[in-house]
Amino acid sequence: MTEIPDLNPLFLPRSVAVYGASTRDPSRLGNRLLRNAIDSALDEVRVISPSAGTAEGLRTTRSLAGGVDLALISVPAVSVEAAITDAAAGGARAAIVLTSGFGETGQEGRAAQERLRAIASRAGMRFLGPNCMGVISRLDVGGWMNGSYFWDVDLAPGGVTMLSQSGAFGGMFLAEMSRRGLGVSRFASLGNAADIDETQVLRWLAQDDQTRVIGLFAEALSGGRGFVETVRSITGERPVVVLKAGKTAAGVRAAISHTGSIAGAHGAASAALSRAGAMEAQTADEFFDLLALAASSMRPPAGPRLAVVTISGGPSVLAADEAERLGLVLPQLADSTLRALDAVVPSFAATGNPVDLTPQCPPEAFAPAVDAVYRDPIVDGVVVIDCGLDSGDLADAITAAHKRTNKPTVAFVTDTPVVAGRLAAAGVPLLPSPERAVRAFASLMRRSPRGLSMRGPGRSLTEAGAAEPRGLTTLTEWESKQRLRGLPLVPERRTRSLAEAARAVEELRAPFVAKASGVAHKSERGLVRLDLSPEEVLDAWEELAGAGDGTVLVAEFVRGELELVVGGLRDPHFGPAVTIGLGGTAAEIFDDTATVLVPPEPGEVESAARALRGAPLLHGYRGAKPIDLDALEAIVQAVADALLEQDEIIEIDCNPVIISEGAPRVADALVVIRIPRDNSIR
DSSP, X not given: OOOOOOOXXXXXXXXXXXXXXXXXXXXXXXXXXXXXXXXXXXXXXXXXXXSOSEETTEEEESSXXXXXXXXXXXXXXXXXXXXXXXXXXTTOSEEEEOOOSSGGGOHHHHHHHHHHHHHHHHHTOEEEOSSOOEEEEEOTTSSEEEEESOOSOOOOEEEEEEEESOHHHHHHHHHHHHHHTOOEEEEEEOTTOSSSOHHHHHHHHTTOTTOSEEEEEESOOOSHHHHHHXXXXXXXXXXEEEEEOOOSHHHHHHHHHHHSOOOOOHHHHHHHHHHHTOEEEXXXXXXXXXXXXXHTTOOOOSSSXXXXXXXXXXXHHHHHHHHHHTTOBOOOOOHHHHHHHHTTSOTTSBOSSSEEOOTTSOGGXXXXXHHHXXXXXXXXXXXXXXXXXXXXXXXXXXXXXXXXHOOOEEEEEESOHHHHHHHHHTTOOBOSSHHHHHHHHHHHTTOOOOOOOOEETTEEXXXXXXXXXXXXXXXXXXXXXXXXXXXXXXXXXXXXXXXXXXXXXXXXXXXXXXXXXXXXXXXXXXXEXXXXXXXXXXXXXHXXXXXXXXXXXXXXXXXXXXXXXXXXXXXXXXXXXXXXXXXXXXXXXXXXXXXXXXXXXXXXXXXXXXXXXXXXXXXXXXXXXXXXXXXXXXXXXXXXXXXXXXXXXXXXXXXXXXXXXXXXXXXXXXXXXXXXXXXXOO
């Protein structure tokens, strides 16, 4: 059983000591921190300062003695080591180091940060930070503890807890919760997480009765599979919403310079969040929308079948477009539902899906019409759109049907204070646009954790993902394919002479492909010849052999309807992962990929394939034969097995995977390996 860290002194302190408040300059951040502590519902606040006198009306002492629950440290970076040493020696149970200038600044800063961690560890004192904005927490005795730089914070008590690696994003959270009227239980700015990281805080929050919803803004997720296991243990009981920054090369560079963390490949992080059952937001707006949705205690829908109920035609079209883009289904309603609608709504109303009741719908018709839609067994959930019709009858019809059927409901309403008030009071989340309402509904679909297998075949995943590359080399295509057992390959021969090439064209089926062996990215260098006759293969052989390692791969030329790419990597945080995507040789242009952790769980490969923007191409688009998903899963499994069984493999690239008559076959593959210490290749 995973140990739960004792973070009560951090979130539920009764006594606090503040380092860094000035006796002469009340504009210092340390004084702001002290004023916040004084205004908190604490039993004792003490001021530690080398200067004798008073700060914010409290007398200072030169050092801590007698112990406190929490030390708040806001001194210059050069003085932090002395302050944390004093706090540890004086009996502080926990500390928050708000000062910046440590791991995020480079090698010297990382060394100084490690000294802080060592000092605290020897004393058994946990600390948050450095380079953070602090903690705000609702206390068990009532009232708040504000151990942060934020002031004039106006929060309602509630069940939302926020963890943020960015202090500024934490400020956005506090402002947004206040604007939306959502209740908060705790906020923690993690900063550099030298000691306490997001995984440890999550373990504590898992048993925190005040926390019902958890939000996390992360620039890097450093807990790896332990983080996934922790989130998975939480999402069965309470939702976890995550916004992961650092998705692009520029974002990764910014994350490194901001927190000193290395942001891993986002595909692996996204796969980890999906497997753990977290709801991943793609934008800040969506993040706050999902927090509001989660705080409403709305249950996940039974399926993707959505009904749109509206009195406003145009916005409902936007909702329908967004639903299709996200893979939701707007099903045709049952005949019994259509008959019930036709009996009560105007003849010019649209009773398909979306259901446009029109503003001319009689008030007494709202209840039976809305009830009919909600009761339709083919409908898993409802998006409500109302622009300008402020009808209490409509609002009451929606809230009654929602309560009666318990089908998840989200709404976009505008210029309708009565409708908005009644829906909000009934726990229906209100979103600021039709598209965001649909996206919120779609996100509810992501709240079912898929059990995480922490072991692969015969060996630990942690071991499989822990190898640190010393030096890398790219194997030839032929060598790479020998490493990847179980791949459905395009028939080919490796030829070392013209005579062998002549035998190859006799054994294989024309037309042919001839490729220089031992060269990466052959296409860009003109070293792949396509659609060749036997004579053309022999004519090209010597030129291709001379450009590579002296051998030429001769393969059957397969004309396909579609190309895919399947790749493997070792993420620095989450270990082995496999990515599938559209595009093949043009994969970088399409940038349409989805990732699963290794080993893949049942259904994950199919879910990843369906998550691609180009997913319709896989399912028989315009008369083409649907892809054989079992064969695609076999390719993914072969890549996964290679990563699990061969520690030296760092990256795998099967590209292109040609889809012909629905069957995927690997035409090219490259493997990058770590060179062992003795420089021999196993």
